[in-house]
Amino acid sequence: ERIGYAIIGLGRISVEEMLPALGEAKGSRAVALVSGSPEKARVVARRYGIPQEAIHSYEEMERLRDNPAVQAVYIALPNAQHREYTERAAAIGKHVLCEKPMATTPEDAAAMVAACERARVKLMIAYRCQYExxxxxxxxxxxxxxxxxxxxxxxxxxxxxxxxxxxxxxxxxxxxxxxxxxxxxxxxxxxxxxxxxxxxxxxxxxxxxxxxxxxxxxxxxxxxxxxxxxxxxxxxxxxxxxxxxxxxxxxxxxxxxxxxxxxxxxxxxxxxxxxxxxxxxxxxxxxEKNQFALEIDHFSDCIRADRRPHTPGEEGAQDQALMAAIYRSAAEGRPVELPRPPGPTRGP
Ligand code: NAD
Incomplete structure (x- = not known):
């Protein structure tokens, strides 16, 4: 049984990479769309065999709760919106595959990890190269x-x-x-x-x-x-x-x-x-293999087997902390010591 995803945000990465990759994926499929543009969503839905009733606006994203075909969401929105949509997805019990960079601040990254832990849903950051x-x-x-x-x-x-x-x-x-x-x-x-x-x-x-x-x-x-x-x-x-x-x-x-x-x-x-x-x-x-397909199928395997993803929220949160330190080093013109992660950042 393929894991069903709601694709949130129909920009370039969703339309040009992830949706086509799902055609090659073995354990994952797109079953719903969340978009600000109903016209675009209708065209995409038709092309990928997604029911028109499974198209939602950003405001009505919570309606995904009532669609049992949706087990997870794929968030491909501007970086600053990753936290909000991760928290909203977790709150309705959906697993989250979130695009990189995970967030725009270390605080937001930590909040996303905590929200998914509280809701007992899995969080994976879309570090495709680690599956390539x-x-x-x-x-x-x-x-x-x-x-x-x-x-x-x-x-x-x-x-x-x-x-x-x-x-x-x-x-x-x-x-x-x-x-x-x-x-x-x-x-x-x-x-x-x-x-x-x-x-x-x-x-x-x-x-x-x-x-x-x-x-x-x-x-x-x-x-x-x-x-x-x-x-x-x-x-x-x-x-x-x-x-x-x-x-x-x-x-x-x-x-x-x-x-x-x-x-x-x-x-x-x-x-x-x-x-x-x-x-x-x-x-x-x-x-050569489609790294987007490998990535999303890995997350689907983790959902099915109840395993920790190879690139969970902690992996993204550590990079977020390191990027803050990189900006600080550039601003201060000196080397900066880096924070250690509290535990292992990567799953098996
Ligand atoms: P994009 O600009 O092509 O698409 C962004 C989507 O968000 C659009 O559909 C847009 O309508 C929607 N949107 C909603 N609110 C918006 C707002 N306030 N302003 C602008 N757009 C808004 O961007 P993209 O290249 O698809 O990137 C989306 C996410 O995916 C980003 O986090 C990016 O870093 C990530 N990304 C990852 C990879 C990768 O290889 N893993 C590649 C590209 C992008």
Missing amino acids: PNNREAIRMVRSGELGKLRFIEATNVQSSGTAPQWRFSKALAGGGALPDIGLYCLNATRYITGEEPVDVFARQYSPPGDARWKEIEESVAFTLRFPSGVMANCLCGYDAFNDKTMRLHFERGTIEMPNAFAYTGQQFYIARREGDVAGRLQKRIE
Whole structure:
């Protein structure tokens, strides 16, 4: 039996990625829509075989309570609305898969974890890369030690965000600029790749002057994290550069280079190493799978088996605390010690 989801918010990620991905998903399906635009919702419902009675406005979202086909919601709204909709979904007994960044403040993130705990519903943050096969292979190779000890991580997530007005340029709706939107992928990757929590950070932020887009939010952030094992991670995110989402892992005896590590598709995996006297670089072929489908099916499995998700609310809450510290470091111009999470942030 597939787990039924109500899709809340019909923007780009829902319409262009998650709804099509549900066509490939094995244990999940869309059974209701919550949208501010009845016309758009009608078209989407028709395309995906969702009953017209299962379309609700934001105000009437609580009507999902009476639809037994809806076991969970997928929240894909502007960041500042994640808390409200998570709390409302929990209050009507629905499990929550919430898009990243989890929230816009550490306080909101903590409140979301608490609300779902109180309501005894599961909360998962949509960290798709943690379900993506190339990133998982990188994690496996770090743990196996086959290239020796991991020493450094370089994680880049830069893109050209265009000039059309959008909620991402609003501090109130987005909570910040490039950092919470795309730098979060670098930050989260340093944590799942090392399997450690960073001890301190040194950050700089910059916004090219004279551009209205960067009035409220930052255009770019560079930050260096240090980990207990001695790994250093250099991360870079920016909203006004040619697309590049590459991660590099430097080990004692080799390097892994992953173009498109944080992209929706097109991941590649190169290993440079020395074999005897010969230094070589080879490409490891890893079968591409729809990471949105893997992600939502994982949550459905957790709901069915009553298991803790691999990326629960605590994982998002820790990143939220770290991002606050990154902004503080940039503002104060000095390294900042990082808060430890109260417990493990990741499930099995
Ligand atoms: P979008 O702008 O395309 O869609 C946002 C949706 O929210 C629209 O349907 C819009 O109508 C609705 N909305 C409701 N209230 C709004 C308001 N006050 N202002 C603006 N829009 C409002 O955004 P998106 O790219 O789909 O992003 C939605 C969420 O998904 C964000 O949290 C974003 O960070 C996340 N996201 C995740 C990924 C990923 O790869 N996991 C990719 C893109 C976006």
